Amino acid sequence: MDNPSLQPNPELLMDLVKMKMPFGKYKDTILCDLPVSYLEWFHREGFPKGKLGMLLGTLYEIKINGLEKLLWPLRKSL
Numbered sequence: 001m002d003n004p005s006l007q008p009n010p011e012l013l014m015d016l017v018k019m020k021m022p023f024g025k026y027k028d029t030i031l032c033d034l035p036v037s038y039l040e041w042f043h044r045e046g047f048p049k050g051k052l053g054m055l056l057g058t059l060y061e062i063k064i065n066g067l068e069k070l071l072w073p074l075r076k077s078l
Contacts, residue, residue, distance in 0.1 A: 015051075016059055017074045022052065031055055032071050036063050 016032045026034055039060040047053035047060075062068060 012055065012058060013071060013074055015055055016062075017071055017078065019055065031059055032068075032075070034059065036060075039063060 017030065019031050021027055021029045021031060021034060026038055034056075039056060042048075042056050043060050047057050062070060
């Protein structure tokens with residue numbers, strides 16, 4: 001995989017294991033700990049604008065494709 005645009009962005013992945021949900025039912029939950037059902041709801045209803053929406057959309061793709069193991073080493077490093 002030589003195309004850099006296809007490589008996971010390490011800063012983005014770090015945000016997923018550090019950043020907390022700022023509002024709603026899961027307020028103060030670390031993003032990577034959000035349940036798939038909540039991410040599916042956002043997928044249907046629309047992700048928020050800006051960085052949070054991009055992170056939630058990325059996390060949705062990670063979880064529905066069974067790629068959560070990408071986040072494990074980052075979580076252990078905190």
